[in-house]
Amino acid sequence: GENVEQHPSTLSVQEGDSAVIKCTYSDSASNYFPWYKQELGKRPQLIIDIRSNVGEKKDQRIAVTLNKTAKHFSLHITETQPEDSAVYFCAASIRRGKLIFGQGTELSVKP
């Protein structure tokens, strides 16, 4: 069935370091991969997304890479700041339908 695995579940980095979160999806028909940031008690907010016809996308300090063959995609945050601390969720969808979410990564950036 449809499944998205996300690792690690928690990640602690020093301010200024890079953070990498990895996801694996099961359905090869998946073609859209968003990443959401969720702060405590708030709604998930999209930070970056990538479609299956693209291998990499970058937006300032945030980048996402996609390996369709291996069914892996990753989020890279460079020069982390304390305000990057939150829970990050990866997700996958097919033909713009429902999102299947990973289990989440709690990122802590220590000043």
Place this chain on the structure above:
Amino acid sequence: DTGVSQNPRHKITKRGQNVTFRCDPISEHNRLYWYRQTLGQGPEFLTYFQNEAQLEKSRLLSDRFSAERPKGSFSTLEIQRTEQGDSAMYLCASSSLPEGGSDTQYFGPGTRLTVL
């Protein structure tokens, strides 16, 4: 605020009672999704609509749950005979189809349900 809105924000009910939540999507978004999120987990898909048509419903969704979007605008999610296991955050999201739109799903603030 022109984003997705949900009401109520919080609902406390006793086991066995019925509850209804409302979601108002971003204007002109024709897709509307319902998800459920429990503490420490990612959102779990429940159902979604394209305009007024319910296109998919999760197999995990009990028949106590029903959702409607009668005019293709706002949607309601009703839970009948609530159980303690229904306690969760219920999130609504909306998106527009391509052809000038985006498949990005924008989430509302959620309705937190507590079943005593």
